[in-house]
Amino acid sequence: NAGVTQTPKFRILKIGQSMTLQCTQDMNHNYMYWYRQDPGMGLKLIYYSVGAGITDKGEVPNGYNVSRSTTEDFPLRLELAAPSQTSVYFCASASGGLYNEQFFGPGTRLTVL
Amino acid sequence: AQTVTQSQPEMSVQEAETVTLSCTYDTSENNYYLFWYKQPPSRQMILVIRQEAYKQQNATENRFSVNFQKAAKSFSLKISDSQLGDTAMYFCAFKNSNSGYALNFGKGTSLLVTP
Numbered sequence: 001n002a003g004v005t006q007t008p009k010f011r012i013l014k015i016g017q018s019m020t021l022q023c024t025q026d027m028n029h030n031y032m033y034w035y036r037q038d039p040g041m042g043l044k045l046i047y048y049s050v051g052a053g054i055t056d057k058g059e060v061p062n063g064y065n066v067s068r069s070t071t072e073d074f075p076l077r078l079e080l081a082a083p084s085q086t087s088v089y090f091c092a093s094a095s096g097g098l099y100n101e102q103f104f105g106p107g108t109r110l111t112v113l
Numbered sequence: 114a115q116t117v118t119q120s121q122p123e124m125s126v127q128e129a130e131t132v133t134l135s136c137t138y139d140t141s142e143n144n145y146y147l148f149w150y151k152q153p154p155s156r157q158m159i160l161v162i163r164q165e166a167y168k169q170q171n172a173t174e175n176r177f178s179v180n181f182q183k184a185a186k187s188f189s190l191k192i193s194d195s196q197l198g199d200t201a202m203y204f205c206a207f208k209n210s211n212s213g214y215a216l217n218f219g220k221g222t223s224l225l226v227t228p
Contacts, residue, residue: 031213041220
């Protein structure tokens with residue numbers, strides 16, 4: 001049981017490049033989330049999904065896109081990378097509800113130069 | 114939108130001592146949960162403790178306990194018998210049914226445990 005896995009762990013992009021951050025969970029969770037963590041800040045919600053085929057915007061969605069074609073996978077797409085997207089990105093999953101814990105992946109450190 | 118405020122950017126405590134981390138939040142709702150997460154240098158987010166808003170009894174998990182004051186919207190974390198492995202960033206987080214039960218995080222408190 002691997003939990004939530006993210007690839008890559010580190011990445012450097014040039015301004016204007018695009019990339020996809022991969023996220024996979026093996027706990028059969030319906031709910032999945034993408035957060036970003038800027039230096040000295042808490043995590044902010046980018047996008048979330050409540051099940052396969054359903055996604056919605058969080059607090060900071062500009063410059064990102066997501067898809068959820070399967071229960072297991074929730075990739076985050078960065079189009080036209082900008083320095084403001086330099087951050088650590090966390091994927092998380094949960095079975096939903098107020099009580100249930102969110103399980104986090106190890107994070108991806110992205111630098112845009 | 115709910116806001117979570119952690120007013121202590123950094124704290125330090127000696128090994129075996131007790132430390133309290135502060136957190137306040139703002140909401141007009143009655144049904145919600147509060148969490149404390151630990152983020153060690155490895156970056157992994159680890160759940161420390163959770164508290165249901167409807168429960169008056171404060172949650173405890175081994176050396177970790179909370180002081181939940183619902184009327185004051187305060188949710189502090191007490192760490193007893195601090196250990197070197199407790200050195201980490203600690204995030205207070207709020208959850209309600211909005212945004213698919215996503216977490217709203219404070220900015221965090223960096224805790225250093227010294228020998």
